[in-house]
Amino acid sequence: MCPLCELKTIIHTYDDSDPRWIIMDCMNCILPMVVWREHTMDISEKDSFEMEEALRKVAECKFMASEGSDFEYHIDKVQREIPDHLHWHARPKGWVFPAHRREMAADALKNQSDV
Ligand SMILES: [Zn+2]
Numbered sequence: 001m002c003p004l005c006e007l008k009t010i011i012h013t014y015d016d017s018d019p020r021w022i023i024m025d026c027m028n029c030i031l032p033m034v035v036w037r038e039h040t041m042d043i044s045e046k047d048s049f050e051m052e053e054a055l056r057k058v059a060e061c062k063f064m065a066s067e068g069s070d071f072e073y074h075i076d077k078v079q080r081e082i083p084d085h086l087h088w089h090a091r092p093k094g095w096v097f098p099a100h101r102r103e104m105a106a107d108a109l110k111n112q113s114d115v
């Protein structure tokens with residue numbers, strides 16, 4: 001079981017209407033993230049295309065509502081922590097991981113394992 005199969009900590013869900021994936025806030029980055037519902041990296045080109053479209057729709061709603069229509073973001077397909085379960089982030093341009101959020105995430109994980 002990997003953390004993306006379990007999805008124990010969901011802060012906010014944007015869209016779980018598609019049976020293939022769920023779009024939610026990443027518990028570490030607090031940014032929109034799409035997670036394929038199966039533990040695999042192997043999906044068809046069509047699924048991959050549609051999943052990216054869905055994530056872009058969420059990202060545009062979220063970022064452009066607060067930052068304006070010239071706001072830039074990109075779909076980050078680099079999977080740093082969990083390389084074998086498909087998930088992508090939508091990141092604002094110039095985004096860096098905030099140090100205090102990294103600590104928050106570490107604390108959240110610690111608290112979970114105490115239970
Ligand atoms: Zn998994």
Ligand SMILES: [Zn+2]
Pocket residue numbers: 026027028029030031033089
């Ligand atoms: Zn993340």
